[in-house]
Structure formats: C-alpha cells, structure tokens
Amino acid sequence: MNGIANLEKDSQFSSPATDPTQGGVLLMTRNEQRALDKAWTESTGLLLSVLMEQAAQAITYFVLDLIMSRDAAADLRTGISPDLCPLDSQRISAPKQILFLVGAGQNGGDAWASARQLLPYGHDVMVADLSGGRDLPPEAAANKLAFESLQGKIISASDSDLGQLAVAPDFIIDAIFGTGFQNRPLSRDLASSFKLINKMAAKAQAVIAIDIPSGVDCDTGAAITEAIQADYTVSFGRPKVGLYSAPGCKLAGKVITAPISMPEYWQEQKLTKVYERSRVLHIAITDEWLQIRKIERRQDDHKGSFGRGLILGGSSGMAGAVILAARAMMEAGSGYTYVRSSPDILPLVAKSLPSALSAEINPDTDPLELLRQIDAVAIGPGSGKSSWLQLLPSLLYEAPQIVVDADALNYLSALKSWSELTQKRVESGLPPAVLTPHPGEFVRLAPELAERLSSDRAGAALALARKSGCVVVLKGFATVTALPTGICFYNTSGNNGLGKAGSGDVLTGLICSLLAQGYPPEVAAPAGVYLHGLASDLAYSALGTTRSITPELLLTYLSDSFRRVGW
Numbered sequence: 001m002n003g004i005a006n007l008e009k010d011s012q013f014s015s016p017a018t019d020p021t022q023g024g025v026l027l028m029t030r031n032e033q034r035a036l037d038k039a040w041t042e043s044t045g046l047l048l049s050v051l052m053e054q055a056a057q058a059i060t061y062f063v064l065d066l067i068m069s070r071d072a073a074a075d076l077r078t079g080i081s082p083d084l085c086p087l088d089s090q091r092i093s094a095p096k097q098i099l100f101l102v103g104a105g106q107n108g109g110d111a112w113a114s115a116r117q118l119l120p121y122g123h124d125v126m127v128a129d130l131s132g133g134r135d136l137p138p139e140a141a142a143n144k145l146a147f148e149s150l151q152g153k154i155i156s157a158s159d160s161d162l163g164q165l166a167v168a169p170d171f172i173i174d175a176i177f178g179t180g181f182q183n184r185p186l187s188r189d190l191a192s193s194f195k196l197i198n199k200m201a202a203k204a205q206a207v208i209a210i211d212i213p214s215g216v217d218c219d220t221g222a223a224i225t226e227a228i229q230a231d232y233t234v235s236f237g238r239p240k241v242g243l244y245s246a247p248g249c250k251l252a253g254k255v256i257t258a259p260i261s262m263p264e265y266w267q268e269q270k271l272t273k274v275y276e277r278s279r280v281l282h283i284a285i286t287d288e289w290l291q292i293r294k295i296e297r298r299q300d301d302h303k304g305s306f307g308r309g310l311i312l313g314g315s316s317g318m319a320g321a322v323i324l325a326a327r328a329m330m331e332a333g334s335g336y337t338y339v340r341s342s343p344d345i346l347p348l349v350a351k352s353l354p355s356a357l358s359a360e361i362n363p364d365t366d367p368l369e370l371l372r373q374i375d376a377v378a379i380g381p382g383s384g385k386s387s388w389l390q391l392l393p394s395l396l397y398e399a400p401q402i403v404v405d406a407d408a409l410n411y412l413s414a415l416k417s418w419s420e421l422t423q424k425r426v427e428s429g430l431p432p433a434v435l436t437p438h439p440g441e442f443v444r445l446a447p448e449l450a451e452r453l454s455s456d457r458a459g460a461a462l463a464l465a466r467k468s469g470c471v472v473v474l475k476g477f478a479t480v481t482a483l484p485t486g487i488c489f490y491n492t493s494g495n496n497g498l499g500k501a502g503s504g505d506v507l508t509g510l511i512c513s514l515l516a517q518g519y520p521p522e523v524a525a526p527a528g529v530y531l532h533g534l535a536s537d538l539a540y541s542a543l544g545t546t547r548s549i550t551p552e553l554l555l556t557y558l559s560d561s562f563r564r565v566g567w
Helices: 003-010 030-044 048-067 106-121 138-149 159-163 188-203 248-252 264-278 287-291 319-331 343-352 387-398 406-414 418-427 439-445 447-455 457-468 503-516 521-543 551-564
Strands: 097-102 124-129 153-156 171-175 206-210 232-236 254-258 281-284 308-312 336-341 357-360 376-379 402-404 471-474 480-482 487-490
Touching (some): 030 048, 048 138, 048 232, 308 503, 319 343, 376 387, 480 521, 487 521, 521 551
Parallel strands (some): 097 124, 097 171, 336 357, 376 402
Antiparallel strands (some): 471 480
C-alpha cells in the first residue's frame, strides 16, 4: 500500500473518494524532489545531465512559445502543452533580448543549458552569472562550458554590468536560487543586484522563473523582501508547495508543470517511503477535486434529505453576521436552516430570512435539545461576548458536526486546555470540529505557534490541527485547510474582494451547510473555501473590479460557483 493510501487508511475520516489527492494537484517539497532525482538516475541508469537537458528543453520551448504569442498556459496535471515543440528558427521574425540570471545550483545548470539551446533561434541571448565564483555541480559546470564554447554572451552580476544594458531585456529567466533556498538574508552585493534586477523585471515583457522564483522558500512559500516577481514559473515533475502557499503563490505568477520523463504513477511509487516518513501530503484544490466528491441529489429527494443546519450567533449591533451565515447555508442547499440568536435582533433575522426557523437562544434547554434534530451547527458569527457562548463545550461534546468561528474562537481560546475538549470529541467517535480562524484568532488559539505562522502558514495550521484533532481553516491569502491526519489543502480560488467584513460569515454558513448535507469535514472545509473564493472570482469576471464585491454579492454568485464545479 502506498504512502498516500496509508495516510487515508490511518485517517479517522471516511471520504467519498478513496484517495484525498484524486482530482487535485499533489505538491512537492525539496526533499521529495531530491528523492525523485536520485530515484530517476538509479531507475533509468541515465545521468542527471539527461534530466537537466529535458528541464532545459521545457524552458526553451516555453520561452519560444511565449515569444510567438501562442498559448503559454499548460495544464497543471498533464504538463507541457502538446503545442510546445521545437520551433523553426525561420519563424522568428523579431529577435528578442533574453537575459538568464544564473546562480550556483542545479537550476542554474538548467538555465545554462536552455541558454545554449536558444542560441540558434536568432535572439540576443545573455547570461548574467550570479554564482559568486562558487564551484558548480558537475552537470551545471558542463553546461556553462558548453555555452561558453559556442561563444555565448556572459556578463557579470555587478551592478555596473547589469546597469549598462541599453534597455531592459524583453524576457528574463530567473535561475538564481532553486528549491534549495531557505529563508535567509542576502549579502549586501547580492541584495543590490536583486534591486536592480527587479527594476528591469518591471519593464520586461515577461519574467519566467525556473522551478520557483528566487527568494521563495520551496517548502513554505515564505519569501525575502527582494524575491523575484515572476509572470510564469515552469516547475518540474510536480509543482512545489511554495508556489501555492502565500506569499510565494503571489510571486510565482502562472504555474506550468513539465513532467520531464517522470510519469505520475512512477513518482507516486518512488515517493511512498518519503510520504510514510513525513506523514504529510500537500494538495492544491481544483474544480475537478470537487466534481468527483459530489453527493448526488436524487429527483425524489426532499427538504429532509438535504440536511438541517443551525446557526448560533448574533448580538446587539451584529445582526448582519448571523443573517449572512444563515443565507449562505440556504444558498448552499440546506433543507432546513435554524437560527438561534439574541432576542433584540430576532425581528431583523425574521424579516431578512423568512424561511429560516428562528428563535431566541435559551441556554438552559436550547440549542442542546435542538441538537437531536439537526445535522450540523455553526457557532460564533456576530456573537460578541454573549453569555450563551458557555454552551460551546457542551456543543463540542454533542453536536453531530460543528463549525467554530469568530467570537466563539475567542471564547474557546480562553478555556484552559481547550484542545483537550476537541480531542475528546474525536475520541468519542464524533467527526472533528472545524475551526475557521483568521491569523489573529489563530495566535490566540495557539500563541506558541505565532512565530511559525509568520514564516510557514501551512506548517502552523497543521501543527494546530494535530494538537487539537480539529480541521483548521487558516483564512487569509491562499487559505490553507489542515487535517489532523497530515493533509494540507491549498486554496486556488478567490481575490481581494473577499477582504470585507462579513465574508467570513458567508464562509462559515457555507461550510456548515455542506456538513449538514452529509459532506465529511475533510471535504466540506476545503470545498467550502474553494466555492467561497470561486464566487468572488465569478463576481470579478462580471464586474471587472474586486472593489465592489460585497458579502451580499458573494451570496448571489454562490449558485454560479456550484454550477461551475458540477454540484
């Protein structure tokens, strides 16, 4: 049984799909990349230089394709587009200036090889050597020598030489650092060169990073201030984790994956032991990931078939939060939507949500009695410091499914040894709670993870998920959903239109609705995040701006999100 299957077997969850990676994009760490490179040479009997030549060809064909103004996008799962093939140099009508920025690592070798391959196509190809005189790996050294032997143009990385370029290059290929880079400050000279490079990059037609933009950590997405902003990143084998985790995902631009003689089934076989040691899988969410996890709605289904969800929230001045959450629950397809809230806002709730079953919270008997007839509960939106938050421990022990958000997270964080409560929930046989913190709430829940949060969002979320036994939805740019079993999902939808008060309440209601309809937490949480972001993307497509996207508008576009993923 492979490492992926072992993670699923050991999981406390049951999933509609047997493989949690199915339909998504399985991401790779630096150790996994090194293991694959080593396994490839051992399995094939070929030298690493052969693999380097293939990586270089992927870069070369992509650059030529980009120059010819053809579709440079390639499918994340299948790799380089079928149209990316050797091009006739006679078809190049306008020579371009192409600058390779090359460091001392193996991806520098990829760059030397690609620069050599581009020489016959009539472009002005230059290489800026930023290796600092360090010894190169044998494969990279050989490709540098080959480029020199063909009289390729090499300039030093000094500010004076880079600054003497008459105009900014048309295309910049970034291969200064590779997957081995870890978050560290640059030397003064290199920082100065990076500053100049970024000025040139802002004027170039396109910046293409090899494997990962220089200055981005392959495993975490953490980036130094001077990191290169790419328009495209061509990654090999599989995309790297840092290309999908913030802020690296912002610096990567569009990600293209070249398989370079590493079939998917072979990669999985060779990485089995690595997965079993690390107990971590990194998966980027796609439309297809949701499509294959759809729970069919039969023609003869009725409101009782579609789940009963309960929103506990709202307080004086914060009626909007509970209304948005409840509306999201309805828009996402729940059969029954219950609302329990403070008496002073119930008239507003009833007016805004005539189909909701709303009533005053009675901490003595309700909502615990109500739990006998509901499928999922969300607690926290707009709750403030309401006294009925004291119900939270009982809800954690008894609710069939539960989402804890907003003020309920703050209440939870103030409880002594709160993670023992959530762990006991799982030990009793109930599904894990879903926590949806933004970074501030996360730090209150786990102050010991504050430093890690700033440099490794996914690692921090995973640590909290394992400690608490909860599914942790760490909100923010490139939201991460971490499972206690070691699976991290990276969201690939959404935009800054979500940066408005109330957007999180919509997400809470959406996830709770999916739970009520029978989706397990490890599907409902990442799917809810993706659909939520997708609604903002569809709104942007319609409006042409993110500025005017509101939480209310997200609700309008949720139906389009469901249609898009086939739900």
